[in-house]
Amino acid sequence: MKLLPTCQEVQEHLTDLDEGALPLPRVLAYRFHLLICKACQATYRGLRALPILGKALLSEHEPLPEDRTDRIMARLMKSLKHEGSCHHG
């Protein structure tokens, strides 16, 4: 490993860095690079923002359109009634 890692090397290992999956010498080299490199700082901040943005944008609590709910429920009831008649028949 070179003494000073390149932006590519740092950016390719930012998730490993966050996950504590790198040996200490590389952690130190990457952290030092991040201190002085605005491009890598921006990429790192961007990666860390993704879960927050993703959760805000793709909420599980968005309502379902009524026609989709009706379709899902109708299909479910049909399957349950079919299952029921198989068990009793």
Added chain:
Amino acid sequence: MIDQEQDLIARASAGDSDAFGELVKPHLPLFYHSILRILGDPADAEDALQEALLGIHRDLPTFEGRSRFTSWAYRICVNAALMLCRSRARRREEAMEARLPSYDESGLRAEAEANLDWSVEAEAHLLSEREELRTHMLAALNELPDSHRVVFVLKDLEDWDTGQIARTLDVAPAAVRQRLHRARMAIQERLRAYVHGRRP
């Protein structure tokens, strides 16, 4: 509310289909959207949701009430999505390379705007142009190969830990980290392009 839910669970467990419908209907948005995030395709999500609902119905008599009904049922939905994901034709992984950043010989990003911080602007878009940003986020997710999208969703949206994802997908933790990183970088590229006003 809880008493009513327990009553519905008891009746549904005893074979009352209408009670089962009443039990699951309020939770359909949660179940559907968690499946859709993993599969990316609305038609596939409806199929997986049907499988999940039938699984919930089948296993309901074994539900002991140690966790909340929604948490228990939600896990069944996530598993149904993962099952369908495994069984459908895999999207080609090679397409991934084109979505990752490129570097010059000295390991620097070629495009100047790649060095700009996009995340602060994205947070501003969250307030003013939420729908458009959501469209780009969904498109970025849907462009990922299944193997990468699943990892991103489970880790960054569902808050699973890396070991749990590795065990569920039967891959090494290092592979989970690598897929997660590539997924994050690809999504970031797409959102950066949008936020900085360039066509992705």
